[in-house]
Amino acid sequence: MWLKYMQNIADNLTQVRRLIQHSAQTAGRNPSDITLLAVSKTKTPADIEAAYAAGQRDFGENYAQEALPKIAALNHPDLVWHFIGPIQSNKTRDIAEHFHWVHTVDRLKIAERLNHQRPAHLPPLQVCIQVNIDADEAKSGCIPTETAVLGEAIRRLPNLHLRGLMAIPQENSGAQPFHDLAQLAHSLRRDGLMLDALSMGMSADMALAIAAGSTLVRVGSAIFGARR
Numbered sequence: 217m218w219l220k221y222m223q224n225i226a227d228n229l230t231q232v233r234r235l236i237q238h239s240a241q242t243a244g245r246n247p248s249d250i251t252l253l254a255v256s257k258t259k260t261p262a263d264i265e266a267a268y269a270a271g272q273r274d275f276g277e278n279y280a281q282e283a284l285p286k287i288a289a290l291n292h293p294d295l296v297w298h299f300i301g302p303i304q305s306n307k308t309r310d311i312a313e314h315f316h317w318v319h320t321v322d323r324l325k326i327a328e329r330l331n332h333q334r335p336a337h338l339p340p341l342q343v344c345i346q347v348n349i350d351a352d353e354a355k356s357g358c359i360p361t362e363t364a365v366l367g368e369a370i371r372r373l374p375n376l377h378l379r380g381l382m383a384i385p386q387e388n389s390g391a392q393p394f395h396d397l398a399q400l401a402h403s404l405r406r407d408g409l410m411l412d413a414l415s416m417g418m419s420a421d422m423a424l425a426i427a428a429g430s431t432l433v434r435v436g437s438a439i440f441g442a443r444r
């Protein structure tokens with residue numbers, strides 16, 4: 217039973233890696249420029265362990281409260297934890313102390329708290345700015361025209377390392393928001409910001425996101441199965 221279940225996750229990972237490789241090659245991109253982030257929200261440490269055994273190293277969590285016990289339970293020094301959920305001010309310390317990356321910084325106050333709370337013995341926290349790329353009222357994210365100012369401010373914070381942009385477009389909105397995010401990153405680079413990461417694409421749309429330039433796909437259900 218347990219072995220079969222582990223095998224499922226391993227098989228799913230193989231399928232997802234194939235799709236990433238195929239999408240990259242179709243787009244004329246190098247597959248090794250794309251990092252697969254396994255989104256483990258609602259999943260158990262045993263699920264994560266199964267993915268780890270199948271070679272997965274980068275994991276994404278949405279809620280600090282849920283993530284911390286899992287991070288503590290998994291003792292592999294080469295695991296890389298990405299925070300990808302909405303950030304409440306009272307959770308910044310947990311994120312600053314326990315994660316390697318945070319994809320969802322969308323305002324200066326949060327960036328400053330993370331910078332202040334990042335422990336001195338750890339390397340800078342890797343940061344993406346979440347952009348509300350399709351002006352979805354229900355969603356958090358910096359509005360595109362304010363991204364340059366926020367990016368400049370983050371660049372000056374010594375315990376943060378600005379890496380790129382992240383977006384969660386509305387379902388079934390096709391390739392356009394991914395191209396818009398890539399275009400925004402391009403114009404910020406032209407203006408002098410160093411950005412090498414584009415966090416976009418999930419189980420249903422990773423191929424479209426990769427075609428548009430994604431370097432970090434965040435994939436949950438295609439690896440771990442549907443969430444309750």
Ligand SMILES: *Cc1c(COP(=O)(O)O)cnc(C)c1O
Pocket residue numbers: 255257278300301384418419420434435436437438
């Ligand atoms: C849940 C989640 C994902 C993964 O979604 P799937 O459709 O299960 O692949 C990716 N990104 C974010 C921000 C999420 O919250």
